[in-house]
Amino acid sequence: MKKYYPPVRTLHLYIGLFVSPFVLIFSISVLVLNHAGYLNSVMPVKRLPVIKTHLDKIPYDTSDLQTAKAITQKLGIKGEIDFISKNDDHISFPVTLPGERTKIEVNKHTNEVLITRDEEGVLRATNYLHKMPGPHNTQIRGNATFMKTWRLLADMVVYLLLFLSASGIFLWYFLKAERKLGWLAIISGAIIFTGLLLFIIG
Amino acid sequence: MTYKTLIKKLTYSNRRLHIHIGLFLVLFIWLFSFSGLLLNHGNWKFASFWDERKEKTIEITVSIPAGLDSIQVLKTILSQLKIVGEVNNVKMTPDSVDFSVAYPGHVSNIHADFKKGTGIQKELSYNIWGKLRTLHTFNGANRDNADVEPNWLLTRVWRFSMDAIAVGLIFLSVSSWIMWYKIRQNYLWGYLALIAGFALAGWFVYLLKL
Numbered sequence: 001m002k003k004y005y006p007p008v009r010t011l012h013l014y015i016g017l018f019v020s021p022f023v024l025i026f027s028i029s030v031l032v033l034n035h036a037g038y039l040n041s042v043m044p045v046k047r048l049p050v051i052k053t054h055l056d057k058i059p060y061d062t063s064d065l066q067t068a069k070a071i072t073q074k075l076g077i078k079g080e081i082d083f084i085s086k087n088d089d090h091i092s093f094p095v096t097l098p099g100e101r102t103k104i105e106v107n108k109h110t111n112e113v114l115i116t117r118d119e120e121g122v123l124r125a126t127n128y129l130h131k132m133p134g135p136h137n138t139q140i141r142g143n144a145t146f147m148k149t150w151r152l153l154a155d156m157v158v159y160l161l162l163f164l165s166a167s168g169i170f171l172w173y174f175l176k177a178e179r180k181l182g183w184l185a186i187i188s189g190a191i192i193f194t195g196l197l198l199f200i201i202g
Numbered sequence: 203m204t205y206k207t208l209i210k211k212l213t214y215s216n217r218r219l220h221i222h223i224g225l226f227l228v229l230f231i232w233l234f235s236f237s238g239l240l241l242n243h244g245n246w247k248f249a250s251f252w253d254e255r256k257e258k259t260i261e262i263t264v265s266i267p268a269g270l271d272s273i274q275v276l277k278t279i280l281s282q283l284k285i286v287g288e289v290n291n292v293k294m295t296p297d298s299v300d301f302s303v304a305y306p307g308h309v310s311n312i313h314a315d316f317k318k319g320t321g322i323q324k325e326l327s328y329n330i331w332g333k334l335r336t337l338h339t340f341n342g343a344n345r346d347n348a349d350v351e352p353n354w355l356l357t358r359v360w361r362f363s364m365d366a367i368a369v370g371l372i373f374l375s376v377s378s379w380i381m382w383y384k385i386r387q388n389y390l391w392g393y394l395a396l397i398a399g400f401a402l403a404g405w406f407v408y409l410l411k412l
Binding site: 015022025033146153178 | 218221222223224225226227228229230231232233235238239241242244245305306307308333335337340341343348349350351356359360361363364365367368369371372374375376378379381382389391392395396398399400402403404406407408410411
Protein backbone atom coordinates (compact mmCIF):
# COMPACT_ATOMS: atom_id res chain seq x y z
CA MET A 1 0.00 0.00 0.00
CA LYS A 2 2.83 2.37 0.84
CA LYS A 3 3.93 2.47 -2.81
CA TYR A 4 0.75 4.42 -3.54
CA TYR A 5 1.61 7.07 -0.97
CA PRO A 6 3.63 9.41 -3.28
CA PRO A 7 1.09 9.48 -6.18
CA VAL A 8 -1.86 9.82 -3.77
CA ARG A 9 -0.09 12.67 -1.97
CA THR A 10 0.60 14.45 -5.28
CA LEU A 11 -3.01 14.05 -6.41
CA HIS A 12 -4.33 15.14 -2.99
CA LEU A 13 -2.17 18.27 -3.18
CA TYR A 14 -3.00 19.31 -6.76
CA ILE A 15 -6.69 18.46 -6.61
CA GLY A 16 -6.96 20.15 -3.22
CA LEU A 17 -5.40 23.34 -4.57
CA PHE A 18 -7.68 23.36 -7.62
CA VAL A 19 -10.83 22.68 -5.63
CA SER A 20 -10.07 25.03 -2.73
CA PRO A 21 -11.61 28.18 -4.32
CA PHE A 22 -14.84 26.25 -4.95
CA VAL A 23 -14.81 24.96 -1.38
CA LEU A 24 -14.55 28.60 -0.32
CA ILE A 25 -17.62 29.44 -2.43
CA PHE A 26 -19.65 26.65 -0.83
CA SER A 27 -18.40 27.37 2.70
CA ILE A 28 -18.83 31.14 2.62
CA SER A 29 -22.31 30.70 1.16
CA VAL A 30 -23.28 28.49 4.12
CA LEU A 31 -22.51 31.41 6.44
CA VAL A 32 -24.45 33.72 4.11
CA LEU A 33 -27.46 31.38 4.01
CA ASN A 34 -27.47 30.88 7.76
CA HIS A 35 -27.11 34.56 8.61
CA ALA A 36 -29.08 36.27 5.86
CA GLY A 37 -30.62 38.75 8.31
CA TYR A 38 -27.22 39.98 9.44
CA LEU A 39 -26.01 40.23 5.85
CA ASN A 40 -29.08 42.29 4.90
CA SER A 41 -28.29 44.74 7.69
CA VAL A 42 -24.63 45.24 6.78
CA MET A 43 -24.83 44.76 3.02
CA PRO A 44 -28.35 45.39 1.76
CA VAL A 45 -29.43 44.47 -1.76
CA LYS A 46 -29.14 47.50 -4.07
CA ARG A 47 -32.29 48.12 -6.11
CA LEU A 48 -31.52 49.83 -9.43
CA PRO A 49 -33.99 52.20 -11.10
CA VAL A 50 -36.96 50.45 -12.71
CA ILE A 51 -36.90 50.42 -16.51
CA LYS A 52 -40.06 50.54 -18.62
CA THR A 53 -39.81 49.64 -22.26
CA HIS A 54 -41.74 48.14 -25.14
CA LEU A 55 -41.04 45.14 -27.33
CA ASP A 56 -42.30 44.13 -30.77
CA LYS A 57 -43.28 40.66 -31.88
CA ILE A 58 -43.00 38.51 -28.78
CA PRO A 59 -43.60 34.86 -29.70
CA TYR A 60 -46.35 33.67 -27.33
CA ASP A 61 -47.27 30.65 -29.46
CA THR A 62 -44.36 28.57 -28.21
CA SER A 63 -43.24 27.13 -24.86
CA ASP A 64 -43.01 29.49 -21.88
CA LEU A 65 -39.25 29.04 -21.78
CA GLN A 66 -38.87 29.93 -25.47
CA THR A 67 -41.05 33.01 -24.97
CA ALA A 68 -39.00 34.07 -21.94
CA LYS A 69 -35.74 33.45 -23.82
CA ALA A 70 -36.95 35.50 -26.78
CA ILE A 71 -37.82 38.37 -24.42
CA THR A 72 -34.43 38.29 -22.67
CA GLN A 73 -32.68 38.15 -26.03
CA LYS A 74 -34.57 41.20 -27.31
CA LEU A 75 -33.79 43.04 -24.07
CA GLY A 76 -30.12 41.99 -24.12
CA ILE A 77 -30.39 40.54 -20.61
CA LYS A 78 -28.26 37.51 -19.85
CA GLY A 79 -28.74 34.91 -17.14
CA GLU A 80 -30.58 31.85 -15.94
CA ILE A 81 -34.37 32.04 -16.08
CA ASP A 82 -35.20 30.72 -12.61
CA PHE A 83 -38.93 30.13 -13.05
CA ILE A 84 -41.80 31.50 -15.12
CA SER A 85 -45.17 32.76 -13.89
CA LYS A 86 -47.93 33.64 -16.30
CA ASN A 87 -51.62 34.34 -16.58
CA ASP A 88 -53.87 35.64 -19.37
CA ASP A 89 -52.49 39.16 -19.03
CA HIS A 90 -48.86 38.86 -17.96
CA ILE A 91 -45.77 36.73 -18.17
CA SER A 92 -43.07 37.36 -15.59
CA PHE A 93 -39.81 35.70 -14.64
CA PRO A 94 -36.55 36.38 -12.80
CA VAL A 95 -33.31 36.18 -14.76
CA THR A 96 -30.30 35.62 -12.53
CA LEU A 97 -26.57 35.88 -12.81
CA PRO A 98 -24.62 35.25 -9.60
CA GLY A 99 -24.90 38.54 -7.71
CA GLU A 100 -27.48 40.13 -10.00
CA ARG A 101 -31.19 39.41 -10.19
CA THR A 102 -33.46 40.93 -12.83
CA LYS A 103 -37.23 40.57 -12.77
CA ILE A 104 -38.99 40.96 -16.08
CA GLU A 105 -42.72 41.47 -16.31
CA VAL A 106 -44.44 41.70 -19.69
CA ASN A 107 -47.99 42.79 -20.41
CA LYS A 108 -49.11 40.30 -23.05
CA HIS A 109 -51.71 42.67 -24.54
CA THR A 110 -49.48 45.72 -24.97
CA ASN A 111 -46.00 44.11 -24.94
CA GLU A 112 -44.94 46.68 -22.39
CA VAL A 113 -42.06 45.51 -20.22
CA LEU A 114 -41.16 46.37 -16.65
CA ILE A 115 -37.59 45.55 -15.64
CA THR A 116 -36.55 45.53 -11.99
CA ARG A 117 -32.90 44.88 -11.26
CA ASP A 118 -31.22 44.07 -7.92
CA GLU A 119 -27.48 44.14 -7.34
CA GLU A 120 -27.02 41.46 -4.71
CA GLY A 121 -23.23 41.53 -4.33
CA VAL A 122 -20.51 38.93 -4.20
CA LEU A 123 -21.63 37.14 -1.02
CA ARG A 124 -25.14 36.53 -2.32
CA ALA A 125 -23.53 35.37 -5.57
CA THR A 126 -21.95 32.50 -3.62
CA ASN A 127 -25.35 31.84 -2.07
CA TYR A 128 -26.99 31.54 -5.50
CA LEU A 129 -24.25 29.27 -6.82
CA HIS A 130 -24.53 27.03 -3.74
CA LYS A 131 -28.25 26.50 -4.33
CA MET A 132 -27.93 25.85 -8.05
CA PRO A 133 -28.92 23.76 -9.96
CA GLY A 134 -30.89 22.43 -6.98
CA PRO A 135 -34.11 20.44 -6.79
CA HIS A 136 -36.58 23.04 -8.10
CA ASN A 137 -37.80 23.81 -11.63
CA THR A 138 -35.72 20.98 -13.06
CA GLN A 139 -37.63 21.14 -16.38
CA ILE A 140 -36.12 24.50 -17.24
CA ARG A 141 -32.94 24.47 -15.14
CA GLY A 142 -29.76 24.97 -17.16
CA ASN A 143 -31.31 27.31 -19.73
CA ALA A 144 -28.21 29.53 -19.58
CA THR A 145 -24.81 28.29 -20.68
CA PHE A 146 -23.14 29.27 -17.41
CA MET A 147 -25.63 27.15 -15.47
CA LYS A 148 -24.89 24.10 -17.64
CA THR A 149 -21.19 24.58 -16.86
CA TRP A 150 -21.85 25.23 -13.17
CA ARG A 151 -23.95 22.07 -12.93
CA LEU A 152 -20.96 20.03 -14.12
CA LEU A 153 -18.52 21.92 -11.90
CA ALA A 154 -20.70 21.58 -8.79
CA ASP A 155 -20.85 17.82 -9.30
CA MET A 156 -17.14 17.67 -10.04
CA VAL A 157 -16.32 19.60 -6.85
CA VAL A 158 -18.36 17.13 -4.77
CA TYR A 159 -16.69 14.08 -6.32
CA LEU A 160 -13.25 15.64 -5.91
CA LEU A 161 -14.07 16.52 -2.31
CA LEU A 162 -14.99 12.88 -1.69
CA PHE A 163 -11.67 11.87 -3.25
CA LEU A 164 -9.82 14.42 -1.08
CA SER A 165 -11.41 13.14 2.12
CA ALA A 166 -10.72 9.48 1.24
CA SER A 167 -7.15 10.21 0.13
CA GLY A 168 -6.67 12.35 3.27
CA ILE A 169 -7.51 9.32 5.43
CA PHE A 170 -5.12 7.19 3.37
CA LEU A 171 -2.28 9.69 3.78
CA TRP A 172 -2.91 10.12 7.51
CA TYR A 173 -2.78 6.36 8.03
CA PHE A 174 0.90 6.33 7.09
CA LEU A 175 1.82 9.13 9.49
CA LYS A 176 2.65 7.19 12.62
CA ALA A 177 3.28 10.35 14.66
CA GLU A 178 -0.32 11.51 14.04
CA ARG A 179 -1.98 8.14 14.44
CA LYS A 180 -3.29 8.52 18.02
CA LEU A 181 -4.56 12.07 17.70
CA GLY A 182 -6.02 11.20 14.30
CA TRP A 183 -8.07 8.36 15.75
CA LEU A 184 -9.24 10.72 18.47
CA ALA A 185 -10.33 13.24 15.81
CA ILE A 186 -12.18 10.57 13.78
CA ILE A 187 -13.90 9.05 16.81
CA SER A 188 -14.92 12.36 18.36
CA GLY A 189 -16.19 13.56 14.97
CA ALA A 190 -18.16 10.33 14.57
CA ILE A 191 -19.67 10.60 18.06
CA ILE A 192 -20.77 14.21 17.54
CA PHE A 193 -22.05 13.39 14.03
CA THR A 194 -24.08 10.39 15.20
CA GLY A 195 -25.34 12.20 18.29
CA LEU A 196 -26.54 15.16 16.27
CA LEU A 197 -28.31 12.98 13.72
CA LEU A 198 -29.95 10.88 16.43
CA PHE A 199 -31.22 13.98 18.20
CA ILE A 200 -32.43 15.75 15.08
CA ILE A 201 -33.96 12.99 12.99
CA GLY A 202 -34.08 10.43 15.82
CA MET B 203 11.98 32.68 20.08
CA THR B 204 13.35 33.80 16.71
CA TYR B 205 11.11 34.69 13.76
CA LYS B 206 12.28 31.59 11.90
CA THR B 207 11.43 29.28 14.80
CA LEU B 208 8.03 30.87 15.17
CA ILE B 209 7.24 30.39 11.46
CA LYS B 210 8.45 26.81 11.69
CA LYS B 211 6.21 26.14 14.68
CA LEU B 212 3.20 27.78 13.04
CA THR B 213 3.58 25.82 9.80
CA TYR B 214 3.97 22.60 11.81
CA SER B 215 0.78 23.39 13.78
CA ASN B 216 -0.97 24.34 10.55
CA ARG B 217 -0.16 20.93 9.06
CA ARG B 218 -1.33 19.07 12.16
CA LEU B 219 -4.54 21.05 12.34
CA HIS B 220 -5.16 20.42 8.62
CA ILE B 221 -4.90 16.68 9.22
CA HIS B 222 -6.97 16.49 12.40
CA ILE B 223 -9.69 18.98 11.49
CA GLY B 224 -10.03 17.13 8.18
CA LEU B 225 -10.39 13.79 9.99
CA PHE B 226 -12.85 15.27 12.49
CA LEU B 227 -15.04 16.63 9.69
CA VAL B 228 -14.90 13.65 7.38
CA LEU B 229 -18.39 12.26 8.15
CA PHE B 230 -19.93 15.72 7.92
CA ILE B 231 -18.20 16.26 4.56
CA TRP B 232 -19.57 12.97 3.27
CA LEU B 233 -23.07 13.79 4.51
CA PHE B 234 -23.19 17.22 2.89
CA SER B 235 -21.48 16.00 -0.29
CA PHE B 236 -23.90 13.15 -0.77
CA SER B 237 -27.00 15.15 0.17
CA GLY B 238 -25.83 17.92 -2.18
CA LEU B 239 -25.68 15.37 -5.00
CA LEU B 240 -29.19 14.17 -4.08
CA LEU B 241 -30.52 17.74 -4.26
CA ASN B 242 -28.93 18.32 -7.67
CA HIS B 243 -30.06 14.96 -9.07
CA GLY B 244 -33.72 14.65 -8.19
CA ASN B 245 -34.09 12.15 -11.06
CA TRP B 246 -31.97 9.48 -9.34
CA LYS B 247 -34.49 6.66 -9.03
CA PHE B 248 -32.87 4.92 -6.06
CA ALA B 249 -33.14 8.12 -4.01
CA SER B 250 -36.79 8.80 -4.78
CA PHE B 251 -38.48 10.19 -1.67
CA TRP B 252 -41.55 12.22 -2.61
CA ASP B 253 -43.46 9.27 -4.11
CA GLU B 254 -42.58 7.19 -1.04
CA ARG B 255 -43.75 9.77 1.47
CA LYS B 256 -46.18 8.68 4.18
CA GLU B 257 -49.15 10.90 4.96
CA LYS B 258 -51.39 10.69 7.96
CA THR B 259 -54.29 12.88 9.08
CA ILE B 260 -55.24 12.88 12.75
CA GLU B 261 -58.11 14.62 14.49
CA ILE B 262 -56.79 16.38 17.55
CA THR B 263 -58.22 17.93 20.68
CA VAL B 264 -56.64 21.00 22.20
CA SER B 265 -57.43 23.02 25.27
CA ILE B 266 -56.20 26.59 25.13
CA PRO B 267 -56.60 28.66 28.31
CA ALA B 268 -57.77 32.21 27.70
CA GLY B 269 -55.36 35.14 27.85
CA LEU B 270 -52.30 33.48 26.29
CA ASP B 271 -50.19 35.29 23.73
CA SER B 272 -49.47 33.70 20.35
CA ILE B 273 -46.18 32.10 21.42
CA GLN B 274 -47.78 30.60 24.53
CA VAL B 275 -50.65 29.27 22.41
CA LEU B 276 -48.22 27.51 20.06
CA LYS B 277 -46.18 26.13 22.96
CA THR B 278 -49.35 24.83 24.64
CA ILE B 279 -50.51 23.07 21.45
CA LEU B 280 -47.07 21.53 20.83
CA SER B 281 -46.89 20.30 24.40
CA GLN B 282 -50.42 18.85 24.30
CA LEU B 283 -49.72 17.08 21.00
CA LYS B 284 -46.25 16.03 22.22
CA ILE B 285 -44.51 17.16 19.04
CA VAL B 286 -41.27 19.04 18.57
CA GLY B 287 -39.58 20.84 15.71
CA GLU B 288 -39.12 24.15 13.95
CA VAL B 289 -42.38 26.11 13.86
CA ASN B 290 -43.20 27.91 10.60
CA ASN B 291 -45.97 29.54 8.58
CA VAL B 292 -48.00 30.67 11.57
CA LYS B 293 -51.39 32.16 10.69
CA MET B 294 -53.41 33.07 13.74
CA THR B 295 -56.92 34.48 13.99
CA PRO B 296 -58.88 35.10 17.23
CA ASP B 297 -60.60 31.72 16.75
CA SER B 298 -57.95 29.46 15.26
CA VAL B 299 -54.34 28.91 14.35
CA ASP B 300 -52.61 27.22 11.42
CA PHE B 301 -48.92 26.39 11.51
CA SER B 302 -46.35 23.79 10.54
CA VAL B 303 -43.76 22.03 12.68
CA ALA B 304 -40.82 20.39 10.97
CA TYR B 305 -37.65 18.48 11.59
CA PRO B 306 -35.62 16.77 8.86
CA GLY B 307 -37.81 14.15 7.21
CA HIS B 308 -40.98 15.05 9.04
CA VAL B 309 -43.55 17.84 8.70
CA SER B 310 -46.79 18.35 10.68
CA ASN B 311 -49.34 20.87 9.42
CA ILE B 312 -51.69 21.77 12.23
CA HIS B 313 -55.03 23.54 12.31
CA ALA B 314 -56.48 24.16 15.76
CA ASP B 315 -59.86 25.69 16.52
CA PHE B 316 -59.77 27.37 19.95
CA LYS B 317 -63.53 27.59 20.43
CA LYS B 318 -64.31 23.98 19.54
CA GLY B 319 -61.11 22.67 21.15
CA THR B 320 -60.51 20.45 18.12
CA GLY B 321 -58.30 20.44 15.09
CA ILE B 322 -56.52 18.53 12.35
CA GLN B 323 -52.90 17.39 12.26
CA LYS B 324 -51.58 16.36 8.85
CA GLU B 325 -48.31 14.49 9.10
CA LEU B 326 -45.83 13.96 6.30
CA SER B 327 -42.86 11.59 6.72
CA TYR B 328 -40.01 11.04 4.28
CA ASN B 329 -37.76 8.05 3.82
CA ILE B 330 -34.00 8.18 4.50
CA TRP B 331 -33.29 9.97 1.18
CA GLY B 332 -35.82 12.67 2.03
CA LYS B 333 -34.27 13.01 5.49
CA LEU B 334 -30.80 13.41 3.99
CA ARG B 335 -32.04 16.06 1.56
CA THR B 336 -33.74 18.07 4.29
CA LEU B 337 -30.74 17.83 6.61
CA HIS B 338 -28.73 19.65 3.93
CA THR B 339 -31.07 22.64 3.98
CA PHE B 340 -32.40 22.58 7.55
CA ASN B 341 -31.26 25.93 8.95
CA GLY B 342 -34.51 27.48 10.16
CA ALA B 343 -34.24 30.28 7.59
CA ASN B 344 -37.47 32.15 6.98
CA ARG B 345 -37.87 33.04 3.30
CA ASP B 346 -40.25 35.90 3.98
CA ASN B 347 -38.28 37.44 6.83
CA ALA B 348 -34.53 36.85 6.99
CA ASP B 349 -34.35 38.43 10.46
CA VAL B 350 -36.38 35.63 12.05
CA GLU B 351 -34.11 33.30 14.01
CA PRO B 352 -34.73 29.54 14.37
CA ASN B 353 -37.20 28.77 17.19
CA TRP B 354 -36.25 25.14 17.94
CA LEU B 355 -33.11 24.46 19.97
CA LEU B 356 -31.97 21.63 17.69
CA THR B 357 -32.34 23.81 14.58
CA ARG B 358 -29.97 26.26 16.26
CA VAL B 359 -27.58 23.44 17.15
CA TRP B 360 -27.66 22.07 13.57
CA ARG B 361 -27.21 25.55 12.12
CA PHE B 362 -24.24 26.11 14.44
CA SER B 363 -22.80 22.79 13.24
CA MET B 364 -23.21 23.93 9.62
CA ASP B 365 -21.38 27.16 10.45
CA ALA B 366 -18.61 25.24 12.20
CA ILE B 367 -18.20 22.85 9.26
CA ALA B 368 -18.06 25.82 6.87
CA VAL B 369 -15.38 27.52 8.97
CA GLY B 370 -13.51 24.20 9.18
CA LEU B 371 -13.58 23.85 5.39
CA ILE B 372 -12.36 27.42 4.94
CA PHE B 373 -9.47 26.59 7.28
CA LEU B 374 -8.70 23.38 5.34
CA SER B 375 -8.52 25.39 2.11
CA VAL B 376 -6.31 28.15 3.47
CA SER B 377 -4.05 25.74 5.35
CA SER B 378 -3.58 23.70 2.15
CA TRP B 379 -2.19 26.79 0.41
CA ILE B 380 0.27 27.34 3.26
CA MET B 381 1.34 23.69 3.23
CA TRP B 382 1.87 23.72 -0.53
CA TYR B 383 3.74 27.06 -0.42
CA LYS B 384 6.34 25.52 1.88
CA ILE B 385 7.10 22.79 -0.66
CA ARG B 386 6.19 24.65 -3.86
CA GLN B 387 9.64 24.02 -5.43
CA ASN B 388 8.80 20.32 -5.63
CA TYR B 389 5.22 20.87 -6.77
CA LEU B 390 5.41 23.59 -9.40
CA TRP B 391 2.13 22.51 -11.02
CA GLY B 392 0.52 23.77 -7.84
CA TYR B 393 0.65 27.29 -9.28
CA LEU B 394 -1.38 26.16 -12.27
CA ALA B 395 -3.88 24.20 -10.13
CA LEU B 396 -4.47 27.11 -7.76
CA ILE B 397 -4.66 29.77 -10.47
CA ALA B 398 -7.00 27.62 -12.59
CA GLY B 399 -9.27 27.03 -9.59
CA PHE B 400 -9.36 30.71 -8.68
CA ALA B 401 -9.87 31.82 -12.28
CA LEU B 402 -12.79 29.47 -12.80
CA ALA B 403 -14.43 30.19 -9.43
CA GLY B 404 -13.80 33.93 -9.84
CA TRP B 405 -15.42 33.87 -13.28
CA PHE B 406 -18.64 32.58 -11.74
CA VAL B 407 -18.64 34.86 -8.72
CA TYR B 408 -17.30 38.13 -10.17
CA LEU B 409 -17.05 38.15 -13.93
CA LEU B 410 -20.31 36.71 -15.21
CA LYS B 411 -22.33 39.82 -14.52
CA LEU B 412 -19.82 42.23 -16.12
